[in-house]
Amino acid sequence: MEIGHMLRFVGGVVRLTETDGSIVEATGEVITYSAETAHLFEQSATKTIAFHGNTALKEEAAQGWQTYNFACACAKVEQLAA
Numbered sequence: 001m002e003i004g005h006m007l008r009f010v011g012g013v014v015r016l017t018e019t020d021g022s023i024v025e026a027t028g029e030v031i032t033y034s035a036e037t038a039h040l041f042e043q044s045a046t047k048t049i050a051f052h053g054n055t056a057l058k059e060e061a062a063q064g065w066q067t068y069n070f071a072c073a074c075a076k077v078e079q080l081a082a
Contacts (some may be wrong), residue, residue, distance in 0.1 A: 042066040
């Protein structure tokens with residue numbers, strides 16, 4: 001289960017397993033992308049265009065936050081800092 005889902009279900013406090021098997025407690029806050037929160041993090045945009053031959057059938061644009069997969073690296077950094 002993703003940490004964001006766990007935070008929603010249990011009110012902001014989760015228990016995580018470190019690489020050595022120890023349990024740590026973490027707190028967090030779920031922030032949803034919106035016009036009011038967009039400025040909080042680096043933004044990204046995508047544009048998708050569906051074609052049939054030379055005809056553009058549908059064009060969709062979406063904006064959101066740029067995301068990175070750093071969950072594995074965080075555990076290593078915390079261990080090095082400890």
